[in-house]
Amino acid sequence: MIEIRFHGRGGQGAVLASELLAQAAFLDGKSPQSFPFFGVERRGAPVTAYTRIDDRPVRLRTSIPNPDVVVVLDPGLLGTTRVTDGIRPHGLLLVNTPKSSEELEAPDGVRRAAVDATKIALSHGLGTPMMPIVNTAVLGALARATGVVSLEALSRAIEQFVPRSPVENRLAARDGYTTVRTVEVGALLSPLPVGAPVPRPSGEGPIAVVPSETIHTAAWRTFTPKIHLERCTKCNFCWKFCPDDAIEFDPQGFPRIRLAYCKGCGICAAECPPKTIEMLETLA
Amino acid sequence: MAKLTIPSQELMYSGHAACPGCGGALAMRLLLKGLGPRTIVSLPACCWTVIGTPYPTTALRVGILDNPFEATGASISGLRAAADVLGMKDVNIVGFAGDGGTADIGLQALSGMLERRTNAIYVMYDNEAYMNTGIQRSGETPWGAWTTTTPVSGDLHGKPEPKKDMMGIVLAHRPAYAATLNPAYPEDFDRKVERARDIVGPRFLHIFAPCPPGWKFDSSETIALGRLATDTGVFPLYEVVDGRLAITRKTGALKPVEEYLHAQGRFHHFTPEDVAKIQAQVRESWDRLVQREREDLSRPH
Numbered sequence A: 001m002i003e004i005r006f007h008g009r010g011g012q013g014a015v016l017a018s019e020l021l022a023q024a025a026f027l028d029g030k031s032p033q034s035f036p037f038f039g040v041e042r043r044g045a046p047v048t049a050y051t052r053i054d055d056r057p058v059r060l061r062t063s064i065p066n067p068d069v070v071v072v073l074d075p076g077l078l079g080t081t082r083v084t085d086g087i088r089p090h091g092l093l094l095v096n097t098p099k100s101s102e103e104l105e106a107p108d109g110v111r112r113a114a115v116d117a118t119k120i121a122l123s124h125g126l127g128t129p130m131m132p133i134v135n136t137a138v139l140g141a142l143a144r145a146t147g148v149v150s151l152e153a154l155s156r157a158i159e160q161f162v163p164r165s166p167v168e169n170r171l172a173a174r175d176g177y178t179t180v181r182t183v184e185v186g187a188l189l190s191p192l193p194v195g196a197p198v199p200r201p202s203g204e205g206p207i208a209v210v211p212s213e214t215i216h217t218a219a220w221r222t223f224t225p226k227i228h229l230e231r232c233t234k235c236n237f238c239w240k241f242c243p244d245d246a247i248e249f250d251p252q253g254f255p256r257i258r259l260a261y262c263k264g265c266g267i268c269a270a271e272c273p274p275k276t277i278e279m280l281e282t283l284a
Numbered sequence B: 001m002a003k004l005t006i007p008s009q010e011l012m013y014s015g016h017a018a019c020p021g022c023g024g025a026l027a028m029r030l031l032l033k034g035l036g037p038r039t040i041v042s043l044p045a046c047c048w049t050v051i052g053t054p055y056p057t058t059a060l061r062v063g064i065l066d067n068p069f070e071a072t073g074a075s076i077s078g079l080r081a082a083a084d085v086l087g088m089k090d091v092n093i094v095g096f097a098g099d100g101g102t103a104d105i106g107l108q109a110l111s112g113m114l115e116r117r118t119n120a121i122y123v124m125y126d127n128e129a130y131m132n133t134g135i136q137r138s139g140e141t142p143w144g145a146w147t148t149t150t151p152v153s154g155d156l157h158g159k160p161e162p163k164k165d166m167m168g169i170v171l172a173h174r175p176a177y178a179a180t181l182n183p184a185y186p187e188d189f190d191r192k193v194e195r196a197r198d199i200v201g202p203r204f205l206h207i208f209a210p211c212p213p214g215w216k217f218d219s220s221e222t223i224a225l226g227r228l229a230t231d232t233g234v235f236p237l238y239e240v241v242d243g244r245l246a247i248t249r250k251t252g253a254l255k256p257v258e259e260y261l262h263a264q265g266r267f268h269h270f271t272p273e274d275v276a277k278i279q280a281q282v283r284e285s286w287d288r289l290v291q292r293e294r295e296d297l298s299r300p301h
């Protein structure tokens, strides 16, 4: 099975690219799967989509943390998104960029490929200079660099499933196919040996362990409680009712506000029986 | 320091992301005080996932399992089975879900968990709407309340349907324990949590959780409003152990519901007739509660 992860921005056609690739693989007689990541779907927001291709039906239903191939439709994402997270050793990084493949950064052992899909798209009138539709040119490059689908199947998939400008999109795919720059063009990916360690995505892993106390919420408040201790009866009501656990006791047992966390809700002042807590306009 | 009337342990961290004065945040704080550190909390999509789990932070000193919106009941059945297999018999398995996640989309998972007699505690913190997504009505939104999906203008008069009786639905499953809790009464709250903790079988806690932005009142009034809810009879406090109901807070005479309604912007459009209608309903359900308590008391053990 080959697992491919697409990174793009809303509006560039990353989701359609993952679907077209799956359609092409199907026309080649394979069993593909394709779906987008469920996230923010605003224009311009980072978008992720996935395609799996196998000779047998694909039963996995998860996202792709360890892709064989990472496809980047927008070179601007390289600075903001860790696109190669989890990529397999001997995998392939394919980027839409005018740069050469040698200039791309990728983990050791990962092949790099570059295609100027923006230039190709614009030469065929696909999209606008602000928002070129680069997906078909990138798919042509992907077909050549990996061999996971044939150019012929890709062209037929474009004809059948691309709603607008199918002819131009087919030409863009062809141009991507012929101009992609990589070291071993057309080489099939070497499958990962069974039992080989799979690299984890960087970061802390799936379990969140940082206490929220590292976040100070003092800036939230517009009023700050001040306790006039001379009238305090140490009844603990203020402590009991604070939703932010922002009240502690000093060694004498008097309540003390933990100012880093108090959000200034005013509950302590409202609930203090002798009314000895005053809410003052905040000057931090 | 005077003697504390509730446990001193704090298992909820500060620095969480709840709005100032959030009743749901106080509910979690009080709940964990009573349950203690040997607890795993399963959280579905709701305000609390945003309050407590922005990656990589956590607002709880106990384990959290993030699960899908509708899956709380199923998730705690699974957690309990896993804990049992691992020999972790002393762990409290707790589902902590909103009213939308409980009374609407999660209802069948809750029913399944109760019917399977999962040995776990299911908590519904009830802020009476889908707050996390911007105040949409839920099955637990009361009649007439304004929400963004039950607007007030022209012929539209807030939510046309009454609040769903979740305690009734749960009691029909004969849970080992079920109770209503209100953070405005922390001692009663804590006693019920500790009681639930020590009972084996499916347990259900319905927690009243005032929401300042959603109900439109000042954040300083969360506790005062909570007290009004109980003292007017809108949210009576009671518990049901083995099918026997006992009211845990009785006031000589109920306060007029008007005091509770007028304290919140979501009821500002209420006419005197609306108030009278609510008053009659509250009176009737209170009388039914008292009647049920009397019957249960006279029933032989």
Ligand SMILES: Cc1ncc(C[n+]2csc(CCOP(=O)(O)OP(=O)(O)O)c2C)c(N)n1
Residues within 6 Å of the ligand: B024, B045, B046, B047, B048, B068, B069, B070, B097, B098, B099, B100, B101, B102, B127, B129, B130, B131, B132, B133, B138
């Ligand atoms: C299946 C599904 N539908 C919708 C959502 C979006 N969603 C997240 S939280 C939420 C509202 C939760 O309301 P409630 O359970 O009452 O909890 P509250 O936010 O009020 O605390 C919704 C609709 C989702 N996460 N999953």
Ligand code: SF4
Residues within 6 Å of the ligand: A225, A241, A242, A243, A244, A245, A246, A247, A257, A261, A262, A263, A264, A265, A266, A267, A268, A269, B021
């Ligand atoms: S103002 Fe609110 S958050 Fe601050 S200490 Fe008082 S109760 Fe806690």
Ligand code: SF4
Residues within 6 Å of the ligand: A227, A231, A232, A233, A234, A235, A236, A237, A238, A239, A255, A271, A272, A273, A274, A275, A276, A277
């Ligand atoms: S509520 Fe008021 S009197 Fe009671 S401990 Fe707090 S400050 Fe003191």
Ligand code: SF4
Residues within 6 Å of the ligand: B017, B018, B019, B020, B021, B022, B023, B024, B025, B047, B051, B127, B131, B132, B210, B211, B212, B213, B214
């Ligand atoms: S919207 Fe309401 S329930 Fe949600 S965090 Fe804010 S106060 Fe709490």
Ligand SMILES: [Mg+2]
Residues within 6 Å of the ligand: B098, B099, B100, B125, B126, B127, B128, B129, B130, B131, B138
């Ligand atoms: Mg809710």
